[in-house]
Amino acid sequence: MTNTKIKVAVLGATGLVGQRFVRILADHPWFEIAALTASARSAGKTYGAAVSWALGGDVPRAAAEMDILPTSAKRLAETGIQVAFSALPAATAHGIEEELRDAGLAVFSNANAHRMDADVPILIPEVNDGHLELARGQAKRRGGSGFIVANSNCTASGLVLALKPFEPFGIRTVIATSYQAISGAGRRGLAAFDIAANVVPYIGNEEEKLARESRKILGRLAGEAIEPAPFEFNASCARVPVRDGHLLSLAIELERDIEPDAAREALASFRGAPQELRLPTAPEAPVLVRREEDRPQPSLDVEAGSPERAKGMAVTVGRIRRSGRFLNLFALVHNTIRGAAGTSVLNAELAVRRGLIPHEGGPGRTKETRP
Amino acid sequence: MTNTKIKVAVLGATGLVGQRFVRILADHPWFEIAALTASARSAGKTYGAAVSWALGGDVPRAAAEMDILPTSAKRLAETGIQVAFSALPAATAHGIEEELRDAGLAVFSNANAHRMDADVPILIPEVNDGHLELARGQAKRRGGSGFIVANSNCTASGLVLALKPFEPFGIRTVIATSYQAISGAGRRGLAAFDIAANVVPYIGNEEEKLARESRKILGRLAGEAIEPAPFEFNASCARVPVRDGHLLSLAIELERDIEPDAAREALASFRGAPQELRLPTAPEAPVLVRREEDRPQPSLDVEAGSPERAKGMAVTVGRIRRSGRFLNLFALVHNTIRGAAGTSVLNAELAVRRGLIPHEGGPGRTKETRP
Amino acid sequence: MTNTKIKVAVLGATGLVGQRFVRILADHPWFEIAALTASARSAGKTYGAAVSWALGGDVPRAAAEMDILPTSAKRLAETGIQVAFSALPAATAHGIEEELRDAGLAVFSNANAHRMDADVPILIPEVNDGHLELARGQAKRRGGSGFIVANSNCTASGLVLALKPFEPFGIRTVIATSYQAISGAGRRGLAAFDIAANVVPYIGNEEEKLARESRKILGRLAGEAIEPAPFEFNASCARVPVRDGHLLSLAIELERDIEPDAAREALASFRGAPQELRLPTAPEAPVLVRREEDRPQPSLDVEAGSPERAKGMAVTVGRIRRSGRFLNLFALVHNTIRGAAGTSVLNAELAVRRGLIPHEGGPGRTKETRP
């Protein structure tokens, strides 16, 4: 079966999101890590020696023994990879992601660099799988097979999964207030002294990104462009001393009011393309609804999602209630899994199934994924 | 000067708010602690032996050596006190506060028991000093000198101080989302396991209290009743792993839009009766405006307020910005000082100045408070 | 296969250790939960309704639907259980554990009640499996099949697993200093305000228990009594704001000095009866040695142990170094798994294998456990 696996690279593999990619891909049924890149500082080391592993336990064995490559399109070309998962910082991502696309690779990027490019979809496959067509256009227009697919800002992924089920009721206004985990700032992005037993009510550009990206994701594909969704969006973002898990408080004004029970039903029954296609990393249900009065909580719900491979891929929603003209709820997303590496892998799985990544045999053959 | 001080009791003196009362009153220019009460468990002990002091350093010396009394109106009558500060739990507060009022005492209560009584004001003296007249009516109607004045829920105090300066612009809608500190649940109200590196998006009845109390405080005194302020209010409250300091994210819709600079000016220039009357516990400015992009923060701003005696009495506001039809900001309040004991003492100071508490000499005589 | 499973009860099933028992036993190959007990407050509820589930995700389904029983020997007798796992507080445990023993049950107790009884072993099966013979004596002397086996204080379990491999070198002195997690105080045993961003250098009776229990566990079975190990022991225990995982700093003086490499080898190669017998909950290696300069860490290592069923059953040791006449190291133990419920279940597995718990078919039959 190894023969039929698609060779992939993880770019920026030593950071927190890079580590998540490595773990998720370590025993993936379709993909096989063939290259790991990091900054010059790590060059010449094995991944095991270069990484300061932050996910608990041990570095996956095969990855630990791989040599770190520099993040260079030329070097990656020699490895025979077809797919690149990018956990690069935006500045680095810009050029290299384009070069890899030009070299015919499918690039699934967690970086901010190309998200707002007109022909790059921000893909959350349960929400806007149709936007993948933008990537097909990208490849075609460039006369090759390469394309870039972005996933969203970590907070936006939870936001749009919690909002999508309400689309039929007409989303008019969303007021979002966040409680965001430390890991959202990257492994060393936040000084311990600044957040210990504290709340920092500011995350650079986060509110703007949330607005822009959620409107694009929930937007309408019109020809080769996306028309942003027109709802009013008001965001306030804060950092809290939690390791993983972005919690959102949403006040949603709909065109057609619905009662809490109907809202719960809409969320709990929500399914998308990954569920229909039984993609390997898809959770059974992308949104879980809890009825306890005090959930979701990061410490209890951040790893929600089944089966085992989809842990951290489900958004948990609770405290659904009506107050005045608003429907209120709290939603929790694992910011480095569903909000980053996990969705990026799910995007790649969708692209494989939709035929955007050519490969021998095809994953349809493997027993694990046969419907 | 001791002769001219007004004798006061602190009811429920061993809890967190009780301890704040003891510290604030330890060297108060007008008041002198003459009695400390606690539950039966502490009977027969000195305060120093009974209390598990949680405010750092040592128990104020004079208080440490006092004998704890049971929380009984009869026993308190023997002590010659004129004023009772109540940090009792609601269930205990109900009867005893009424008995003390009937015995002619001025009761300043942090408890929830009488806040919604029609003739009991919820007093935040910078916001609604006029409501103190309700207390005068209370005493009169009962043919005595006793009355109950409540202060608000700890979160509401910060909320109304941040909203009051916008009243001239017409408050239409307020969406409030909170990040509340552990101490708001009382000394033992929250299990460490439940909040460590976590957020709990639920605080029992808090959202309802916030709505009810803020509308009453910002309401209009019409004859002997208060007409609640009519704005739409939508609250979502969560607990975060911070020791002291409730942070609020507010999205405010006004009748007449104002720009952030005008909003800053309205907040920074706001003053009330305590400032005009130079009450001992009044902060120079009840609202401080910060211009840094990442303030207010509990760890940096919770003790805001000058002079020294007014530490923790100023609400800090920051990140003032416009987004769509909303004015957004973050506000921080010290929940056991401005949100509890501090405001209660300030209320008593106002009542003294307004002549509701008779006393020899009068505090107007003391040098410290002469304008 | 269900027919051949041994019916067990979990006493005190709603607390943190009780919940660990429920999770570990939920899909155990030999045992099957037939009764769950809790205090009167929970009577008449299902376990799912009574428990405030604190381990993340959902209550195991079968347990969730069971009715809570009162903790009564009489009621338990009606359920046909053979084994009782006790997560009761010491005061409650005392009488009921004896009654269950008298009724012929095998009682595996996490409580403090009987640990120092002369004929009750404190069993950590990798360390002192021979002490199980005390339990055989207990049953025999009472003319029945019932007995009580205790597991140790949560910190002691990590301590003795880290010390046992050094026994051949002669343990002369141990200075132990601890960094203990919140969960060691039970679900509601520690107030959040007291430990937030703090260290509390006191845990009631912990230092005494550590001394007493570790000397008994490492003691020599001489006839029907245990001669405590004679090393000097000096303990200082503190609570830190960590959810799970007790970390210990040990300075060990040995009769025969060994170098760090030899110490690592002694620890890493250490195996005991559970490994030889391939008990279902046994970790492959009871002690894991890490060579990174900054491990073990609670957030990275607390769940150490493989296979999946043995997560949290391995003690992780690191920073092994010599300084003067001492060998120094840090050791980490999951306090509610290896330090409580997990070892208790492992003890029961050992007792089954050693023939102390009669049962049809016997677990030796099941495929999973055949050597």
Added chain:
Amino acid sequence: MTNTKIKVAVLGATGLVGQRFVRILADHPWFEIAALTASARSAGKTYGAAVSWALGGDVPRAAAEMDILPTSAKRLAETGIQVAFSALPAATAHGIEEELRDAGLAVFSNANAHRMDADVPILIPEVNDGHLELARGQAKRRGGSGFIVANSNCTASGLVLALKPFEPFGIRTVIATSYQAISGAGRRGLAAFDIAANVVPYIGNEEEKLARESRKILGRLAGEAIEPAPFEFNASCARVPVRDGHLLSLAIELERDIEPDAAREALASFRGAPQELRLPTAPEAPVLVRREEDRPQPSLDVEAGSPERAKGMAVTVGRIRRSGRFLNLFALVHNTIRGAAGTSVLNAELAVRRGLIPHEGGPGRTKETRP
């Protein structure tokens, strides 16, 4: 009085220790800040604009408006300063501190750069005020007035203050285990993700520094060299999620055993040169003894010390007990005040009083410090 103040500079004024210097010196009776330096990044800005103020409230006004200078001996010479307080990182400190000494300045350094120089004392004035003579020798030998005085590693300061009172009993062995605060790693020295709800049992070189420095501080001045104290020292250092305050657990073996009460008495009655000389930043008592069973705690005791100016200058000791041949206790030190800037200022005060820093009028004149 301003005319008689001694002009001082703070080098590296934007870091955490630099900020502590600025706050302590803001209203110092003898010293006046005349220069603030920082790295090139801050050049051309005012201190208020350059610093990310982390101590709460506002930057002291006068400092806020000062222009940042580069850390250059030449530029500092133009400012007329006599004293330099250095909060520089070791690498930067090395050269510049020597240059300033050569230029005739008194340098009080918190850096690690010169601590182990034979003629540089590590001065904790309650412990080894006699070592200041080394500085006199330094100046003399170089034919000028300049010298460098170091203060110790932040943890060592608490350690030696807790040990010194036991010197008369003969200190044979000290086993020290630490719980160190985040601020000890500097403002950005520790990533939030690494320490959130975690313990990291490693601090680079800390154990070695502790051994070396505590032996030097407690050593004997023999001619122009210090003979290190000969006790056996065994250290294990760990980082805990606390903002400020290093807690130490000590097991001390003495030549002559003493009972806990005698130990308490020795600690509580301990005084040194700063107390005798009534230096402005000296605490009334350098060691406070607490009798509660669970103190000292960082959140309650870190700011111990009176009067107001000496907050954070007292070490708090508690849980004094005997176990076997060891005396055990916990000691807490404010790592950036007593462990850094505060002691450095106290050292300068001692040097002024001992005549090492020439000045007009002399501080002996000021009323505040007259015995």
